[in-house]
Amino acid sequence: MLSTMTTTARDRLLDAAVAAFAEHGFGGTTTRDIAARAQMSPAAVYVHHATKEELLFAISQRGHQEALDVLARSYAKVDAPVERVAGMVRDFSEWHARNSRIGRVVQYEFGALSSDHRAVIADLRRQMEQHMRDALVAGVDEGVLEVTDVRGTARAVLSLSVDLVRWFEPGGAHTAAELGRLHADLAVRMLRPSAG
Amino acid sequence: MLSTMTTTARDRLLDAAVAAFAEHGFGGTTTRDIAARAQMSPAAVYVHHATKEELLFAISQRGHQEALDVLARSYAKVDAPVERVAGMVRDFSEWHARNSRIGRVVQYEFGALSSDHRAVIADLRRQMEQHMRDALVAGVDEGVLEVTDVRGTARAVLSLSVDLVRWFEPGGAHTAAELGRLHADLAVRMLRPSAG
DNA sequence: CGGGTTACTAAGCGCTTGCTTAGCATGCCA
DNA sequence: TGGCATGCTAAGCAAGCGCTTAGTAACCCG
Numbered sequence: 001m002l003s004t005m006t007t008t009a010r011d012r013l014l015d016a017a018v019a020a021f022a023e024h025g026f027g028g029t030t031t032r033d034i035a036a037r038a039q040m041s042p043a044a045v046y047v048h049h050a051t052k053e054e055l056l057f058a059i060s061q062r063g064h065q066e067a068l069d070v071l072a073r074s075y076a077k078v079d080a081p082v083e084r085v086a087g088m089v090r091d092f093s094e095w096h097a098r099n100s101r102i103g104r105v106v107q108y109e110f111g112a113l114s115s116d117h118r119a120v121i122a123d124l125r126r127q128m129e130q131h132m133r134d135a136l137v138a139g140v141d142e143g144v145l146e147v148t149d150v151r152g153t154a155r156a157v158l159s160l161s162v163d164l165v166r167w168f169e170p171g172g173a174h175t176a177a178e179l180g181r182l183h184a185d186l187a188v189r190m191l192r193p194s195a196g
Numbered sequence: 197m198l199s200t201m202t203t204t205a206r207d208r209l210l211d212a213a214v215a216a217f218a219e220h221g222f223g224g225t226t227t228r229d230i231a232a233r234a235q236m237s238p239a240a241v242y243v244h245h246a247t248k249e250e251l252l253f254a255i256s257q258r259g260h261q262e263a264l265d266v267l268a269r270s271y272a273k274v275d276a277p278v279e280r281v282a283g284m285v286r287d288f289s290e291w292h293a294r295n296s297r298i299g300r301v302v303q304y305e306f307g308a309l310s311s312d313h314r315a316v317i318a319d320l321r322r323q324m325e326q327h328m329r330d331a332l333v334a335g336v337d338e339g340v341l342e343v344t345d346v347r348g349t350a351r352a353v354l355s356l357s358v359d360l361v362r363w364f365e366p367g368g369a370h371t372a373a374e375l376g377r378l379h380a381d382l383a384v385r386m387l388r389p390s391a392g
Numbered sequence: 393c394g395g396g397t398t399a400c401t402a403a404g405c406g407c408t409t410g411c412t413t414a415g416c417a418t419g420c421c422a
Numbered sequence: 423t424g425g426c427a428t429g430c431t432a433a434g435c436a437a438g439c440g441c442t443t444a445g446t447a448a449c450c451c452g
Binding site for chain 1: 219220221222223224225303304305307308345347348349351352355356358359360362363369370374375378379382385386387388390391
């Protein structure tokens, strides 16, 4: 029961911090606000995390790792390059829509991390871009994708998914699944060889 | 000379605030930091702007208006739908690359605005999306673009340009002009009717 | 049962925050 | 020439900040 309670309190704190950071930004959020959202005293924050920045790092690392896992799983699941890229974009967009608050925090508060923590996160980001580049290169090698600037195009394809955290709201014009399908379709059209 | 000096001091303050907000976020920036960057005393900030939030609003309004003007000019300059969309994406991406710090502030600090100011900015954003939707619809009507979800696709096309403020650094792998051309090419491929 | 660990709180320390006040030089207009 | 507006600064106020300290209740293991 103790370790269950511990995990619960820690997670309540992480959830509260995600909500607060997404709403007011890292610099605009007080540790008192986080504590209140988690229904604890201000000092309780420091039982589980040494500083406010470590709370952000925990959120950022978990968020990036989850997103990377989504991308890696979608990469590994399919061999045919076109269908593989489509699946990656679909799942990556859908994850960002379903986790848009977390996405906003991890994308926009990168600069608030300490330089050590920033290096850890930057490495996770590099891995995401590498997965997408690998997927593009495989398609080019098989002649089913046409990409002249692999680095720039990989970024552009990922932008489609990432940027939706800026405006996505559950209950809006699109569901997460619809956005995933739309973006996958647009990405495939972006990458297919021009006719002729 | 007086009005020149006034404009200069006001603009120095705006520039300083853009740099500070882009680096630390709105909540993480102190008015003392802004004043120091503009080489003034902390109180001088309040000679030109009533509150820190009004400074952000001035930056956000100016930034959004400039970006909207870029889009509107590119829309008006060309009639042929495919070339028009290509020009809009090229110029919009290039502007965001050349003004990535301003772009970061106006995109990521939207939530820090007062609700009155937020309404003004939201209207400018609506106009941008409307311009892109109009451009897509014109192409669909002429049969030279294929778009099933106009609203979602317009957002996706704009995402290509906007999202680059998240990572673009002058002196990186791409120049602003190169990114504009790349994104314009990708957008056109996204929107062209499938062969057959 | 007793020593130690864990999860927490009430209170608060020292500092920083957004913003204000009082005052001063400069330049313009009557 | 005198009165007033403008653009600025030095000093500082009340409030709020991140984080610490001292202490308590509950549980765990020998």
